[in-house]
Amino acid sequence: MVASLGDHGRHTLPPVMPTPTRLAHSSPRSWLLALLLVLWGASEQSKAGKWQVLQPEGPMLVAEGETLLLRCTVVGSCTDGMIKWVKVSNQDQQEIYNFKHGFFPGVMPMIQKTLEPLNCDYSIYIHNVTAKHAGSYHCVRLDGLNEHSGKKLDEGTSVLVKRAGDPEPDLWIIQPQELVLATTGDTVFLNCTVLGDGPPGPIRWFRGAGLSREAIYNFRGISYPNVTAVRASNNDFSILLHGISTEHSGTYYCVKFQRKPNRQYLSGQGTRLRVKAKHTSLQESEFTNERAAKVFPSGLLSVLTLVVLGLKAVTLAAVLLALAAHRRNP
Known part of the structure; x- marks a missing residue:
């Protein structure tokens, strides 16, 4: 950039970097909001990496005509659309339930939310079990991008079915x-x-x-x-x-x-x-209040209140004196 300096000649000044106007004039509140958004995004990514599907290894034994309960707990998410059940038998995979969509006759979700906010129960019931229900059942977490994608089916619950003519196990x-x-x-x-x-x-x-x-x-x-x-x-x-x-x-x-x-x-x-x-009882509340009164007696609390008010009064008086002195000696 070249600037004119009249009769003193022309001097070349170093280039001035443009100032990002938005950042320069943004308030501290905006900076804080942006920081919170960044931290929230990092937290969400961390949570996504901690998801874990837990189900019993089995095997489980059920008789024909009975109801089978398949347990599955997902740690780290309560998103129903991200979970489905797959049955594996003779190298064939069959989707038997999807928490996102579809109609699956004879299958019903248990849907028992746990007390922990990040743990969810995705157990299902299979009613009127027959011999064809024998196999390995896998509770699969989808990745949210492809409906048919999920983790490798390397874990599952093995189910054995006792038919009417089979000998007693x-x-x-x-x-x-x-x-x-x-x-x-x-x-x-x-x-x-x-x-x-x-x-x-x-x-x-x-x-x-x-x-x-x-x-x-x-x-x-x-x-x-x-x-x-x-x-x-x-x-x-x-x-x-x-x-x-x-x-x-x-x-x-x-x-x-x-x-x-x-x-x-x-x-x-x-x-x-x-x-x-367990909810705190009335006696426990009274006991807690009594202990608080012993720690901070009412007399001490009153003294502290007076001290704080006195400090405020001294500060106000000092400000008024400073203003008066400034008017006298501008």
Whole structure:
């Protein structure tokens, strides 16, 4: 850029970079809003990367004509349009339910929202089970871009179907409770009945599914805190959970293992436990108020109030004196 300086000659000045007017004149509130939007976007991307589909490994045994309950919990999202169920049998894949659209006769969603805001239950019922329902069932999370795309079908719940003419199986695991509601501090009864013997091996309780499931109880003499066995009969493998809290919410499975080879043999359908926090009673509220009064007595609070008001008065007086002095000596 060249500027004219009259008789003193012409000088070349360095180029001046253009000033982004919008950013220069934007208010701090706009900057804060932009920062919040950036952080929110990063948070959403982080959440998307933490999604996880949890379902029991099985196998589960069901008789023809009965209703099959397939459990699935998605951690990290409650978007119904992103979940579907796929059945795999003899290398064939069949979509049996889609939470986004479609009509699927004989299939009904359980739809039990959990207390945790980022955990959702996408379990389904299959009514009037027949032999054709045997296979592996996969709860699949879509990616939102392609309706037919999803994660690799490497995990699922294996289902065995007993037909009318088949011999009786060597083992049945019955968990009649589908959903149990409780309040913090309660003792919860989780029912499990095992009919038959099956191969040698222990029966265990777990909370959750997949690699992250938590061992709750083992009937081989291993003790766990706040958990006791009922053992009302030789077939009774029910347990009691004492003094529960909201952290005990989840799905509990009664599972039979076989010793050789050491693997899971058969699983119950699972029992969903939802724990609600107990509301504060009137006595607890009064006790809390009493403790607050002891910490901040009314006399001390009054003194603090007077001190604050006094400081405000001193500040106002100093401002008035400064204004008066400025008028006298402009």
